[in-house]
Amino acid sequence: MGEGRKKIARTVWGTLPVINKIYNRVPYSIKNILASTYGRRLYRRRYANKYYLDAIDKIIERETWDLEQLSKYQDACLSSLLSVAFRHVPFYRNLLKGGKIGPEEIKGRKDLTVVLPVLDKSFVRQAPEDFIDERLDPRKLNRVYTSGTTGTPLCIYRDERADGLAYAFYEARWRLPYGISKDSRWAMLGGKLIIPQTQRKPPFWVWNAGLNQLYMSSYHLAPEFVESYLEEIKRRRLEYIHGYASSLYTLALFAEKLGIDDIKFKVAISNAEPLYPYQRKKISSSFNCRVVDTYGCTEWCFQGSECSGNRLHLSPDVGFFEVLDASNNPVPEGEIGELVCTGFVNYAQPLIRYKTGDSVRVSYKKCGCGSSFPVLESVEGRCDDLIILEDGRRVGRLDPVFKQEMPIIEAQIIQNDINVFVIKVVPDNAWKSNDEKALRQSFCEFVGNVNVQIEVVKSIPRTKSGKFKAVISFMGGNDKNLSSEKANEGV
Template identity: 30%
Template sequence: MYRDILTPYYLLKVFKHQRYLGNEPKKAQNKLLCRLIAEAYQNSPFYRKIFDGIKLTSKDIKETQDLKRLPVINRRQVREALEQGSILNRKYLKGSICRSTSGSSGLPLTVVYDIKSYAYTDAIYVRSLLKQGVRINDRIAYFWYEPFRKRSFWEKMGIFKKFEIIYTENEKLQFSRLEKIKPSVIISFPTLLLPLCERIKNKKVSFKPRIIITHGELLTEDTRKRIEEAFNACVVEQYDSNEFKTIAWQCTEGGNFHINDDSVFIETLNENNEEIKEGELGKIVITGLSNIAMPLIRYSVGDYGIKTNEICRCGIISSMLKSIEGRGDDFIITPEKEIISPRRIGGILEKFESIREYKFLQEEITKFSLFIIPSGKFSNEDEMNIREALSNVLSKGARLFIEKIQSMPRGKTGKIKAIESRVSRYG
């Protein structure tokens, strides 16, 4: 209830921000940053240890430029700190909201938002949607891994009506649900829409979305074209993550991404964590400016991107990203040459609490290996349940080998390719 009051309050606030951020983005960001740093230093033992280790105090970080003095942290470190309870600011946990990572990162993480930050980032999300052309009376088909548990404030008010499409279900069901909903907007991971593109091409469909917003994974030019052609709709991206919610949104006018400067501060760095020039591809490192309960300061999200100085022709002045390169997970190919999105596999596996980390590998067309680092005990029943869940997705003759391992093999950049296929889609 409290959140329902907070969200519209923050929406008014973030719309005002956009007017003045353009002139003084640094001042506004630095104000948010100072509060975040002071709280993290005082009340989060994880950060206190970092500060003490390099002999700094919160007073040494007054503006975004000073962040360079702090180390870059990654998901693994945050997870450990969360397990030890050292990253959370206990003063802000009352009414806090947990969000677990979905998708196929292979290293699930729960993010704890304090109630104000959750409402604030919700407002940022709504502002981003409106700027991308979504209208309040739109019917939104939203691809998600489970039924929505709670309706948002907006929906209770009868606006931004969201209808979930469960992407772990088969495509036929997803498609008939779309026909029933008749959405004017679709929000989805791009790879989930590709199999539907084929289905739509050969059929007369009764719905025509105006905008398709993709998020969660890389949208290649090829994928964009295929979705645009099949659905005959404008396709734009949002850059989001469970750690920060909406980070940046692609402008329908300029094509670049407007960063939500009043919610995040973004750096692009090289492999030695040094700053790189605008226009160069680098590791995306984010400081979330609003979440005091679980501060994420100089957090490497595992994506790569290019920052740009270009000013957008839409008139909104903000920091900009030219492109974002996500994790490159693979599609799984069936003997019938159909493709299964990595998100479907990831969505199934990440429901199991017994899995701490995983890698799912298609070695041959009907041979699969699932490598698991279990969280605590891993019983035969756990294994059976996983097999059963995956059997709904994999083809009938598929052989699945499940192996428990101690550590996860990593790629060159240190990233895990959580869903990998060695079978060519075209072979």
Template identity: 30%
Template sequence: MVSGLLFPLHERLKKHQTLALRRQMEISQWWSAEQLQDLQLARLKRLLTHAQHHVPYYRELFARLGFQAEQVSSLKDLQALPFLNKAEIRGNTEALKSELASGLARFNTGGSSGEPLIFFIGKERVSHDVAAKWRATRWWDVDIGDREIVVWGSPIELGAQDNVRALRDKIFRTKLLPAFEMSEQKLDGFLEQIRQTRPKMLFGYPSALSHFARHADSRGLSMDKLGIAVAFVTSERLYDEQRSQIAATFGCRVANGYGGRDAGFIAHQCPHGSMHITAEDIIVEIVNPQGIPVPAGESGEIVVTHLATSEFPFIRYRTGDIGILADTPCSCGRGLPVLKEIQGRSTDFLIAQNGTVMHGLALIYILRDLPQVRAFKIIQESLDLTRVLVVLEQELSPELKQKIIHGFQARLGTGVTIQVEQVAEIPAEKSGKFRYVISKIGTN
């Protein structure tokens, strides 16, 4: 009833086209690679034409480059356009809005890349992203309306838990557990809620779900006979040991998802193990350090063009993540292209002075909405000392420094020393990867 009636009604009332889009996607997922590329090209041409005529940023850019959207005849024509990055969006936020857009919703990234971002999303984009996630959910023989536990830390969701949202969640049979603070007492309570709810699916950060699993094992709690069919994980890199821990403890399969609020729902794992790109909506390029696209099988930065973003276009958007495209199709038979590997996205757990374990995003969100902060790195040296490296638009003021200190101490403890250091840039690790939350204290 929820999947076939209540949720579609909910989406229609919000003026979303989610149901029709999901049904079409369940047909197009079986198309050949050539058919999907033809669809991408047609949609790309529409997006670029709209941007040229109605989006000030792209109207000026195309004119300066002499680029004519109507003459696009190949997906490779995208390469004539420069990349879009977070700095460009921050500097041109209003100019990136379509003149025909209405009812845009303001969104923030989680900041796990170290560069917080504010941007806008329209109903078209929301409809497509929800439809893509819905389709992937159904790959695993579960559906909207099946009992679900969501372990999440975003203030967008946690801050929206008013009476209306609570009623909606109850009707849709989903329960939200906050991933910020995970003391032993809270973990005991969360595990008890999972045991009482007996969900058919879990959804959350891989680090959080694996932390739940380890705690259940330490308590000797049996969680593998609750009827959990699948755990959907996203927002971080999924490590093999996390997958094994979650699968063993909860007695379920683990489905990895890749995407973000900014870049959209990029890829999701099918039961055959492949990370399928949402090709109907998203064009993925893999580029080398010089910005030149590389062939399948070679590693490079993931660049995304989201074809359902006419209201606030994301065209050749640099995700900052590193990945590899597969050069062979999945054995499941879907024509959707495959991301062979995704690298470079992880946050960490931190430990408060009183022993409370919390997700690294608990501190990331403190910095994310500060407009002066361009980039950051959080290093927990010990229970008594945490360093915060910040790249700022201007000199670090005493007021901003105290705001950061007070915010961090509210999470970590008032006795913790918070050292805020202004730096020119955030350096990479020796491996070449970027980590923006590092705790030197073990959480086991």
């Protein structure tokens, strides 16, 4: 990409702080107007879109396809994507010029994994404009942002096609199966800073009339404010709620404590964080609804949705995925590896063999629901948030440590050294001194004889995007162990 286009991309990015500053200074009533105006614009872009309208029925139909049909579809998408990438995207075209690969070498998914190196996020983060189709003007593209675990912003550019397809997948797989749609009234418990963090009285939300959305701050969900959240949800007569698992659980827990049992959603949709069984049970009982988990990313390289048996299925029509070990070799089925994806949704900024940073287990055995889609057995955690044990094991999902009878609102495990851990606990009113001993014992049952300090706290800080991190490891080996020789040489 030329310097002029790079300057345009950087200028677009630089306008965001100014817009946010203006929004934060206006009165609450004006915030609602601004949110609704912006929502109407988003609605038109997402849903009054020829790609969206054309895709819904096709996405639903592909859910009935067998493996052979899905494989042919993936190869066709891959051929189309590579044609765009090698001809019009500077990063991939430079790989050709450097003699690394030739487009004729890649005839299908198997060739892709042999010929093309994996792509580390750092390359996209450092120069996102190098991944944009040069026929497109960055100023006319939709820009979405994710900070991931590093806190360093990553800019993703999407065109009309990518937006239309992305929201068609949302509609077909995350809403329509539960009797809701893009036009339903809903609440979003999210990580956008819609209200100043210093604000100490309601409202902690804005009404976005353009999307029929009550956007509620996850940053202000403290015990003294939860009742006001619940009252606003009742007042708005909402059909469903969507949010971080930890935020939904906090809301459900206090609804039960306050005796508020007259909120009924059609469904509660969890996203962006692991959903643990105890959270699912509490959310379901408090809000009289089914609770479903989802799996996705801002980059739109993959999507996961639940079947009737509460199992997450990866969507093979969203992208081609691999599960690789630290040396970028495929892991045996059912073993932990990093999810590496090639996305079929966004041709404006193609990401091919992109390292997501998520550590997962995947099964290719046909699910009892009848779907041919692969089953995402578990998301073990971010690759940089797995604890490393002395015997070399890497462990992410430690929710069984916190047994259901433990009087805990939430907890966070921090690894400071190979055998040194801190568990931060936000206790329930029933917490007693012997619960600390029980928790320490439970933790050691899973990880062995290690040094564990229990730290009782009033709250656990969220990330800049409002997410709750259940496990944090400061072991330097995490990133190092997951570094890729092939990636360093090839990309």
